[in-house]
Amino acid sequence: MNFVEELRWRGMLHDIMPGTEDLLNKGMVSGYIGFDPTADSLHVGSLAQIMTMIHFQRAGHKPFALVGGATGMVGDPSGKSQERNLLSEDVLQLNLAGIKSQLEKFLDFDCGANSAQMVNNYDWFKDFTFLDFIREVGKHITVNYMMAKDSVKKRLEGETGMSFTEFTYQLVQGYDFYYLWKNHNCALQMGGSDQWGNIVTGTELVRRKGVGEAFALTTQLIKKSDGTKFGKTEGGNIWLDAEKTSPYKFYQFWLNTSDADAKTYIRIFTLFDRETIEALEAEQDAAPHLRVLQKALAKDITIRVHGEAAYEKAIKSSEFLFGNIGIEFLSELNDDEVLALFEGVPNFNISQSELQQGINVVDLLAAHTAVFSSKGEAKKMIQGGGAAINKVKINSIEDVYNTDTLISGKYLVAQKGKKNYFLIIAG
Incomplete structure (x- = not known):
C-alpha cells in the first residue's frame, strides 16, 4: 500500500513537502x-488525523502519537480567534x-x-529552562520568519492581538x-492543513539546528457541504x-449525514477499499x-469506536423510536442510556407515592405532566386513538x-x- 496515494484517492491530502513521497517509498x-x-477525550474532529495514522501504519511506517502535555499548557493559536485558558498539570495528566x-x-x-x-512532550520540556530554550531554540528562528506565518498575521490584525505565550x-x-527527529528518528510530521506553518517551523529547526532533513504532510480540514462546522x-x-x-x-x-457529505466521509473515515466504496456509491445513486x-x-x-454490542444497541434504540421494537427494550438500558436515548425529548417528573395510589390517565398527561396542554385536548386525542403509554x-x-x-x-x-415522545420519570 502506498501511503500518499491512499490519501490522494480518499481526498485527504492537502499539502506535501517536496521529497516526502520519495522518502516514504524508500522504506x-x-x-x-x-x-x-484540552479534554480527557478526543472528538470526531480528531478522527481524520487518527485515520491518517492508521493508513500510515498500514503502509508499513511507524506512527508516533504525540500528546501535548507541554503545548497544552500554552495553547495553539492556529485557527483560533482568541487565547485559550491554560490547563493545570493535574488536569492535563487526566486528559492524557x-x-x-x-x-x-x-x-x-x-x-x-x-x-x-x-510520547508526551511534557517529558522533555518539564526540565527545559527558559534560558536554555531561548539559547537552544530561539536563536535558530528569526522573528521575521515567525511573523510571516498566517496564524500569527491573522491574530495580530485582529482586535485581541496575541500574547507572547x-x-x-x-x-x-x-x-x-527536532526532539523526535534526533531521539526517535522521526523524519515526518503530519497534521491538518491549519498546522502547515507550525510543521514547517519544525523542519526549519531540524535543518538549522540539527543540520538534517525533515518533511511535512498535511490533510484537508473536514468541512460540511452546507458550510457548518463538522463534528x-x-x-x-x-x-x-x-x-x-452516547x-x-x-x-x-x-446516520444523519447529508448525501453529499456521506460520499466524502465514507472515504475519509472508513477503511473500505475503493471497489467497496464505489459499489456503495452506485447503490446510493440508484436509491438515495x-x-x-x-x-x-x-x-x-x-x-x-464503541464496539459491536454498542452498535447493536444503537440500532435497537433507533428501531425503538422509529420502528417496531417494543417497550421492553428500555429495561435493557441503564439510566444514562435511557436519558441519552430521550435526549431532546420533553421529560417530566412525578412522585412515586402519587403514582402508587393510581392516577387517571387524563390527569397524568395534562395535570401531573404537560404532555397535553389541557384535559380537553388529552380526552380528544385519547378518544381519537392518537395517544399511547x-x-x-x-x-x-x-x-x-x-x-x-x-x-x-x-x-x-x-x-x-x-x-412525539415524552419521558415521564417517577422519583
Whole structure:
C-alpha cells in the first residue's frame, strides 16, 4: 500500500513537502501527529488525523502519537480567534490518560518494528529552562520568519492581538519535531492543513539546528457541504467517549449525514477499499432514499469506536423510536442510556407515592405532566386513538396508571401521535 496515494484517492491530502513521497517509498519511515489534550477525550474532529495514522501504519511506517502535555499548557493559536485558558498539570495528566486509551483502539502498539508509540512532550520540556530554550531554540528562528506565518498575521490584525505565550507556540512545536527527529528518528510530521506553518517551523529547526532533513504532510480540514462546522451539533462536540456522547447519539450523528457529505466521509473515515466504496456509491445513486452510504458509514465508525454490542444497541434504540421494537427494550438500558436515548425529548417528573395510589390517565398527561396542554385536548386525542403509554394505545379516558406500569420501576413513555415522545420519570 502506498501511503500518499491512499490519501490522494480518499481526498485527504492537502499539502506535501517536496521529497516526502520519495522518502516514504524508500522504506519504513517514522512520523508523528500531535493531539491536543484540552479534554480527557478526543472528538470526531480528531478522527481524520487518527485515520491518517492508521493508513500510515498500514503502509508499513511507524506512527508516533504525540500528546501535548507541554503545548497544552500554552495553547495553539492556529485557527483560533482568541487565547485559550491554560490547563493545570493535574488536569492535563487526566486528559492524557483518557486520550491514550482511545488511541489504543485504533493503532497497533505491539506489532514489531512499526508498532505505534505514544510520547508526551511534557517529558522533555518539564526540565527545559527558559534560558536554555531561548539559547537552544530561539536563536535558530528569526522573528521575521515567525511573523510571516498566517496564524500569527491573522491574530495580530485582529482586535485581541496575541500574547507572547502564543507567539512562541510555533517554536515549542518546532522543537517537538527536532526532539523526535534526533531521539526517535522521526523524519515526518503530519497534521491538518491549519498546522502547515507550525510543521514547517519544525523542519526549519531540524535543518538549522540539527543540520538534517525533515518533511511535512498535511490533510484537508473536514468541512460540511452546507458550510457548518463538522463534528458539532446543537448539543456541542461529538466525543469518542461513550459517557460524553452516547453510542446511540454517535451513531445518529453519522446516520444523519447529508448525501453529499456521506460520499466524502465514507472515504475519509472508513477503511473500505475503493471497489467497496464505489459499489456503495452506485447503490446510493440508484436509491438515495435507502441511505446506503450513511448506514455503512455509521455502522463502521460506531463499531470501531464503541464496539459491536454498542452498535447493536444503537440500532435497537433507533428501531425503538422509529420502528417496531417494543417497550421492553428500555429495561435493557441503564439510566444514562435511557436519558441519552430521550435526549431532546420533553421529560417530566412525578412522585412515586402519587403514582402508587393510581392516577387517571387524563390527569397524568395534562395535570401531573404537560404532555397535553389541557384535559380537553388529552380526552380528544385519547378518544381519537392518537395517544399511547409504553407503546400501547390508551383505550379509555378512564384508564388508571400506577407504579406497576413503570418500566424498570422508574419510567413511563408517552406518545402523542406516532413521533412525539415524552419521558415521564417517577422519583
